[in-house]
Amino acid sequence: MSKYQVNDKGYYGPFGGAYIPEMLYPNVEELQNRYLQIMEEPSFKEEFEQLLTDYVGRPSPLYHAQRLSKKYNARIFLKREDLNHTGAHKINNTIGQILLAERLGKKRIIAETGAGQHGVATATVCALKGLECVVYMGEIDIQRQAPNVARMKMMGATVVAAQSGSKTLKDATNEALRDWINNPVDTHYIIGSVVGPHPYPDLVARFQSIISKETKIQLLSKTGKSTPDVVMACVGGGSNAAGMFYHFLDDEDVKLIAVEAAGHGVHSGESAATTLLGKEGVLHGSRSILMQTTDGQVVEPYSISAGLDYPGIGPQHAWLFKSGRGKYVSATDDEAMQAGLELTKLEGIIPAIESSHALAYLQKMNFSGDETVVVCLSGRGDKDLDNYMKYFNL
Numbered sequence: 314m315s316k317y318q319v320n321d322k323g324y325y326g327p328f329g330g331a332y333i334p335e336m337l338y339p340n341v342e343e344l345q346n347r348y349l350q351i352m353e354e355p356s357f358k359e360e361f362e363q364l365l366t367d368y369v370g371r372p373s374p375l376y377h378a379q380r381l382s383k384k385y386n387a388r389i390f391l392k393r394e395d396l397n398h399t400g401a402h403k404i405n406n407t408i409g410q411i412l413l414a415e416r417l418g419k420k421r422i423i424a425e426t427g428a429g430q431h432g433v434a435t436a437t438v439c440a441l442k443g444l445e446c447v448v449y450m451g452e453i454d455i456q457r458q459a460p461n462v463a464r465m466k467m468m469g470a471t472v473v474a475a476q477s478g479s480k481t482l483k484d485a486t487n488e489a490l491r492d493w494i495n496n497p498v499d500t501h502y503i504i505g506s507v508v509g510p511h512p513y514p515d516l517v518a519r520f521q522s523i524i525s526k527e528t529k530i531q532l533l534s535k536t537g538k539s540t541p542d543v544v545m546a547c548v549g550g551g552s553n554a555a556g557m558f559y560h561f562l563d564d565e566d567v568k569l570i571a572v573e574a575a576g577h578g579v580h581s582g583e584s585a586a587t588t589l590l591g592k593e594g595v596l597h598g599s600r601s602i603l604m605q606t607t608d609g610q611v612v613e614p615y616s617i618s619a620g621l622d623y624p625g626i627g628p629q630h631a632w633l634f635k636s637g638r639g640k641y642v643s644a645t646d647d648e649a650m651q652a653g654l655e656l657t658k659l660e661g662i663i664p665a666i667e668s669s670h671a672l673a674y675l676q677k678m679n680f681s682g683d684e685t686v687v688v689c690l691s692g693r694g695d696k697d698l699d700n701y702m703k704y705f706n707l
């Protein structure tokens with residue numbers, strides 16, 4: 314077993330675990346006891362692979378971006394998660410979890426969502442399987458993200474407004490947990506990133522690991538070698554990065570670079586650069602690194618990209634950071650927006666602003682010409698057109 318993977322107690326080094334109220338034990342223990350066994354069943358694997366192929370559209374291409382490569386003096390490949398059904402990597406996880414929920418005998422699905430991307434991915438798989446879907450979303454986010462709310466409703470989901478606190482993601486998470494406590498027998502809670510109590514960080518990473526599994530095969534056929542020199546991904550909670558890193562964790566000569574959102578600047582008071590600003594603590598059921606005040610209150614994060622606007626990172630990332638296996642860096646709003654426009658002009662691909670953060674770090678790498686680099690293009694930019702238009706006065 315890799316020292317970077319979860320151990321049998323649910324920890325990555327000092328991080329992870331399941332810090333949950335006693336009333337959630339039955340739900341979480343059921344998952345802990347059964348997830349690996351279910352995921353190993355041949356019929357599970359077969360259905361997961363078939364849906365990834367025929368419904369999601371996998372394998373996603375590994376595209377050699379030649380004009381981008383020329384600009385940065387490296388051989389740069391983009392792993393095209395933006396071409397997946399629903400436009401991002403999140404569907405890999407929700408497909409996996411809906412199949413898990415079915416096999417656990419669950420009839421009802423709940424989820425929390427901030428920007429609505431995970432809510433849409435969850436509503437999608439519930440429509441696919443004909444399961445009841447309830448998505449908790451902060452009242453303020455419901456107003457800010459009307460198109461995603463409409464998508465969820467079209468797919469038959471009920472969107473419930475979280476009215477407490479700041480009326481954003483963390484309040485929606487609290488409401489979803491309350492629902493789960495009250496409905497332990499028939500309901501599965503689909504968490505959207507590599508966060509939450511064990512086993513969520515591990516099971517989400519396993520579902521997203523298809524990204525690096527395909528990348529290795531594609532690199533071998535394109536370059537004659539299955540490992541690149543550098544792998545890069547953006548990090549909100551960290552699921553696309555976890556999937557992009559997964560099969561490279563033990564290839565110690567592959568550099569893993571995770572890019573967080575620095576918002577208006579790391580020290581501006583308005584950012585989401587968790588590893589740079591955060592301290593160890595417990596958030597959403599696991600021990601990790603999070604942005605908090607000296608008396609332990611969670612600091613409201615900020616980023617122009619809603620998907621990176623999260624005050625923590627998953628426990629595996631905290632461990633990759635602390636152990637030195639991964640390099641954790643950041644890009645500001647401005648750097649990301651410029652990188653997004655640059656990719657559009659050089660390659661004709663409009664990236665999600667989240668993904669633009671990973672691209673923004675290319676200019677700080679100073680490549681020497683022979684490096685092979687893979688950047689995870691976690692999503693497409695259609696959902697961000699308003700933001701791009703405002704930013705660039707289009």
Ligand SMILES: *Cc1c(COP(=O)(O)O)cnc(C)c1O
Pocket residue numbers: 401402403430431505506507547548549550551552553554620621665667668691692693
């Ligand atoms: C949600 C989202 C992210 C951030 O989530 P991770 O769990 O860190 O991957 C990144 N990119 C896109 C396109 C997203 O929708």
